[in-house]
Amino acid sequence: MGLVKKIENKIVRPALRWARPAKRVTLGGITIEYKAELDGGGIEFGQDFIPFLRSRNMPKQQRAFEWCSGPAFIGFSLLGNGLCETLCLADINPAAVDSCRGTVRQNRLENSVSVYHSNNLQSIPESERWDLVVSNPPHFVDQYEGDIRAHDPGWNIHREFFSTVPQYLKDDGVIVLQENNRGSTVETFREMIEHAGLEITFTHGDSKELTATSEFFFIGIVKKGASPPKWAK
Numbered sequence: 001m002g003l004v005k006k007i008e009n010k011i012v013r014p015a016l017r018w019a020r021p022a023k024r025v026t027l028g029g030i031t032i033e034y035k036a037e038l039d040g041g042g043i044e045f046g047q048d049f050i051p052f053l054r055s056r057n058m059p060k061q062q063r064a065f066e067w068c069s070g071p072a073f074i075g076f077s078l079l080g081n082g083l084c085e086t087l088c089l090a091d092i093n094p095a096a097v098d099s100c101r102g103t104v105r106q107n108r109l110e111n112s113v114s115v116y117h118s119n120n121l122q123s124i125p126e127s128e129r130w131d132l133v134v135s136n137p138p139h140f141v142d143q144y145e146g147d148i149r150a151h152d153p154g155w156n157i158h159r160e161f162f163s164t165v166p167q168y169l170k171d172d173g174v175i176v177l178q179e180n181n182r183g184s185t186v187e188t189f190r191e192m193i194e195h196a197g198l199e200i201t202f203t204h205g206d207s208k209e210l211t212a213t214s215e216f217f218f219i220g221i222v223k224k225g226a227s228p229p230k231w232a233k
């Protein structure tokens, strides 16, 4: 990288991002202040989680976790809309974690929300146990290099997540991931999921082949051999 490009990427762009005013959105009665560069689509297509989980008649979950939370548009919306009792959030980006902590403070949610700065699940306390895990994780293996919102090199972020999540998932817990057919299909993940001792219990909206434009789909995952709750069958 040339010196000018380096200065642009390391100094000018971050300074402009810092100076940009925060945005604000209210989801399920919870107000979230966030910087635009933290939004990975959770405010838009990520909100499809709410009608989707309601359409499956999912009862209120005791504890939900949003993996790769960013500002946690999905997690806070679940909480605000009464789909979970308490919430756990984690992201690798310290700015996203600060945003989540600000939302907790401003909405006085200290008793119901825990926020962790964590590369994948590496810094999540062993005592955490989740009934529901949701995520809109990075969607592309071969595009957007250098953009942590979008790029998952070698699908290693997904692979590590599948191999480490079982210890945190209750025996009848359910993982629901929102993925993008522009970057993957259900089959992209099946082997990783099964190798981790998990299994796919439902899929919704997968086009079964890569698409030219973004088309989002859901994958429901449970522990292998577990009897999933009725809403996830």
Ligand SMILES: C[S@@+](CC[C@H](N)C(=O)[O-])C[C@H]1O[C@@H](n2cnc3c(N)ncnc32)[C@H](O)[C@@H]1O
Pocket: 038, 039, 040, 041, 042, 043, 046, 067, 068, 069, 070, 071, 072, 073, 074, 090, 091, 092, 093, 096, 118, 119, 120, 121, 136, 137, 138, 139, 148, 149, 150, 157
């Ligand atoms: C598609 S964005 C989703 C953000 C937010 N959930 C939303 O829906 O707008 C993906 C998120 O994954 C986070 N991320 C990327 N790699 C990660 C890792 N190794 N561990 C934890 N979070 C990661 C990024 O910082 C980013 O916030």
